[in-house]
Amino acid sequence: MGIGDRFQQETSYRRDDPTQGSAGILSTPDRDGPHHLLPHPDLTNSSSLWEALRNRRSVRSFTGEPISEVELASILWAAQGITDSQGRRAFRTAPSAGALYPVETYVAIQAVTDLTPGIYYYQALEHCLVQLSTGDAAQAAARAALDQQFIAQAAITLFWTAVFERSEVRYKERAYRYVYLDAGHIAQNTALAATAQGLGSCQIGALYDDECNALLGVDGEREAILYMTTIGHPATQGRAS
Numbered sequence: 549m550g551i552g553d554r555f556q557q558e559t560s561y562r563r564d565d566p567t568q569g570s571a572g573i574l575s576t577p578d579r580d581g582p583h584h585l586l587p588h589p590d591l592t593n594s595s596s597l598w599e600a601l602r603n604r605r606s607v608r609s610f611t612g613e614p615i616s617e618v619e620l621a622s623i624l625w626a627a628q629g630i631t632d633s634q635g636r637r638a639f640r641t642a643p644s645a646g647a648l649y650p651v652e653t654y655v656a657i658q659a660v661t662d663l664t665p666g667i668y669y670y671q672a673l674e675h676c677l678v679q680l681s682t683g684d685a686a687q688a689a690a691r692a693a694l695d696q697q698f699i700a701q702a703a704i705t706l707f708w709t710a711v712f713e714r715s716e717v718r719y720k721e722r723a724y725r726y727v728y729l730d731a732g733h734i735a736q737n738t739a740l741a742a743t744a745q746g747l748g749s750c751q752i753g754a755l756y757d758d759e760c761n762a763l764l765g766v767d768g769e770r771e772a773i774l775y776m777t778t779i780g781h782p783a784t785q786g787r788a789s
């Protein structure tokens with residue numbers, strides 16, 4: 549039996565052996581660096597949900613033009629923004645199993661008006677960016693994504709990691725199913741937010757795990773890369789691969 553089949557078996561719930569643990573922890577990664585407060589998302593100047601659903605397509609050709617800071621802020625808010633607080637709990641735009649929010653968002657900024665290119669961590673609770681490094685983030689993102697060169701022309705590339713223990717505390721091995729489901733919700737929110745603003749996006753699953761983890765400064769065990777999305781002004785419509 550391959551690891552995929554074993555994973556599916558060993559993470560199954562069975563009526564006689566429910567693997568339910570205690571309540572989760574709500575820690576956030578402690579990332580050092582200059583903080584940059586983002587503008588509020590623009591929730592008015594965009595197309596309807598139905599138009600965004602109709603128009604979303606994976607785009608693999610970008611003009612290289614910068615996106616605005618409000619466009620960036622709106623995309624990050626759509627991905628993981630806080631929409632409601634109840635006591636110590638903060639609920640977000642995307643659902644999360646047990647409201648444990650194991651997924652973290654990082655962004656490689658190449659072309660955003662008034663922002664220095666580099667790698668940033670999105671701190672959802674404060675709706676701010678923490679600058680982790682500066683430099684040619686687009687080339688670094690393209691290299692880490694199996695050298696898919698079209699990524700180097702994008703304005704931004706989002707990286708999603710999981711802090712597995714946040715979900716494992718409650719769901720044990722089954723947590724590994726849920727973190728990927730969480731990431732899928734976040735990625736679709738992101739793609740629709742890009743489309744609604746006239747931008748193009750492409751989800752990226754073909755990536756070198758170690759290179760992505762090194763780029764983001766995460767250890768690859770406690771916290772590890774799951775998924776990416778690259779976004780920019782579309783040049784031509786991309787062909788499905």
Ligand SMILES: Cc1cc2nc3c(=O)[nH]c(=O)nc-3n(C[C@H](O)[C@H](O)[C@H](O)COP(=O)(O)O)c2cc1C
Pocket residue numbers: 604605606607608696750751752753754755787788789
């Ligand atoms: C999990 C996942 C991983 C993907 N990885 C890549 C990728 O690494 N490179 C790429 O060009 N497209 C990637 N895609 C985009 C798919 O090729 C695309 O969604 C598919 O061809 C359907 O086209 P559409 O998105 O335009 O509807 C990925 C999509 C998903 C859902």
